[in-house]
Amino acid sequence: MNPPAQPTPDEVNQKLVDQYTEIAQLAGGLAHEIKNPLSTIGLNVELLAEDLNADDSPQARRALAKIAVVQRECQRLQDLLNDFLAFARVRKPRLESSDLNEEVRRLIDFFRPKARESKIEVVTYLQSDLPGVLLDRETFQSALLNLVINAQQAMPGGGQLVISTEATPRGVALHLIDTGSGMDLRTREKIFDAFYTTKSGGSGLGLPIARKIVESHGGQMRVDSEPQRGTQFTIELPVPPRLPRHDPPAPVA
Numbered sequence: 001m002n003p004p005a006q007p008t009p010d011e012v013n014q015k016l017v018d019q020y021t022e023i024a025q026l027a028g029g030l031a032h033e034i035k036n037p038l039s040t041i042g043l044n045v046e047l048l049a050e051d052l053n054a055d056d057s058p059q060a061r062r063a064l065a066k067i068a069v070v071q072r073e074c075q076r077l078q079d080l081l082n083d084f085l086a087f088a089r090v091r092k093p094r095l096e097s098s099d100l101n102e103e104v105r106r107l108i109d110f111f112r113p114k115a116r117e118s119k120i121e122v123v124t125y126l127q128s129d130l131p132g133v134l135l136d137r138e139t140f141q142s143a144l145l146n147l148v149i150n151a152q153q154a155m156p157g158g159g160q161l162v163i164s165t166e167a168t169p170r171g172v173a174l175h176l177i178d179t180g181s182g183m184d185l186r187t188r189e190k191i192f193d194a195f196y197t198t199k200s201g202g203s204g205l206g207l208p209i210a211r212k213i214v215e216s217h218g219g220q221m222r223v224d225s226e227p228q229r230g231t232q233f234t235i236e237l238p239v240p241p242r243l244p245r246h247d248p249p250a251p252v253a
Contacts, residue, residue: 035081042074093136093216100133100165100172100237101126107144108163119158120151126165130172131239135217143213146206147176147233154180154231171219171239177232183225191223 049067052060108122115122151161159179166173183191194208214221218238225231 038074038077045070045074093139095134095136097132098135098137100174101130103135103137103140104163104165107141107148111148114152118152120155121160123160123162127167130165131167133172133237134240139213143210146210150206151176151178151180154178168236171237174235175232177230179230182227182229182231184227188223188225
């Protein structure tokens with residue numbers, strides 16, 4: 001009697017992917033089920049606070065202080081669940097020919113008010129003849145925003161954020177360099193682990209989500225950092241054949 005055939009590497013990989021997909025679906029469904037009663041709790045706590053606001057007694061003030069704690073914790077759980085759902089459901093990207101420099105400009109326009117408020121100077125060096133890339137613009141913007149928020153949080157007293165693009169032998173690269181607090185070796189090795197965070201109240205999912213999005217584009221993300229000397233994130237994306245180069249428009253005579 002012949003022994004059973006051993007599964008091929010492709011079959012093993014597909015089984016692992018199927019198992020991961022099933023776990024992700026179950027976890028996502030559980031998160032949704034938690035969100036519903038959590039929303040009900042938050043709404044009723046808010047209504048209770050409105051009722052107590054009309055009472056100026058010491059007992060009512062003490063109760064309102066306790067309610068405020070419950071509201072903060074409810075919001076923290078809502079934010080954590082939203083981040084987890086975003087991490088679990090990163091979908092296959094809908095790719096289209098895109099200008100990476102234009103995506104950077106969109107990000108900066110969105111972030112500029114927060115940068116001014118946080119005393120962060122944003123400096124850009126965007127290579128003008130950059131090759132075109134294939135991007136899912138919506139998800140890629142969310143990845144960039146996670147990186148920019150991470151840089152902002154690393155510079156609580158303000159600083160400088162340098163964003164640059166360049167062509168590389170493998171495609172194109174995007175660099176985000178901040179002058180923040182930096183990271184030691186142990187932190188650098190763990191920052192892409194889900195739920196790992198050094199920030200109070202952080203979910204530890206922003207950077208893992210960003211990396212998953214970049215990898216879903218066929219790209220790579222790496223980090224270089226030293227304590228008190230800032231951090232550099234680099235995203236490298238492939239350039240598909242026969243995509244047009246995105247040159248700046250010619251000046252009008």
